[in-house]
Amino acid sequence: MATMDDDAIADAFLVEVRPYSVPVILEEYDQRWPARYEAEATAIREALGAKVLRLEHTGSTSVPGLAAKPVIDMLLLVADTADEAAYVPALEALGFTLRVREPDWLEHRCLARRVEDGAPHSVNLHVLSPDRSAVEIERILAFRDRLRTHDDERAHYERAKRELAQRRWKYVQHYANAKSDVIEEMIARALDAR
Secondary structure (H helix, E strand, O other): OOOHHHHHHHHHHHOOOOOOOOOOOOOOOOOOEEEEEEEEHHHEEEEEEEEEEEEEOOOHHHHHOOOOEEEEEEEOOOOOOHHHHHHHHHHHOOOOOOEEOOOOOOOOOEEOOHHHHHOOOOOEEEEEEEEHHHHHHHHHHHHHHHHHHHHHHHHHHHHHHHHHHOOOOOOOOHHHHHHHHHHHHHHHHHHHHH
8 A cells, every 4th residue: 555644544445544543563473374364365266256366465464473463464466456346245245344445546445354343353455456556566575575585674674563563653554654664675675686
């Protein structure tokens, strides 16, 4: 997701955005996170069939050894994210809620399930289309792969996350924005190495 100010957050989110004025809670890496991703991926593939062009475990829970917020981040590629009728109803039937619509940023969509709403675990499902988002998709996967293969980068990122998690944020998106400089440096190194 692009760096967002308060107005952009309010515009993009389709659900009420509540202030998140508590420290972000990071948990030590949980060996169950990959299995949780696989369970979600299986359900999504069954629900959408051939509409799933690609599905990846992304975010910090996809990196062994990295502390993270206990939210499984996933990247789903579909032919056209703007054609919500083609995939959103099937995902809603699985308990997902369309929370973010960003037509001005790659037609990004984000659906979510939350423990506090009765889900077995929390999930962010980011939806992009290869035709509109090829560069961003490469960046997301390069960052994940860099963290998986470079212990020094993973440790540096975790230190930054832990420091930022101690601050109070109006919205969790502000925490995500604050990590941008560190993330961009790592993505640049990852893409240069490819």
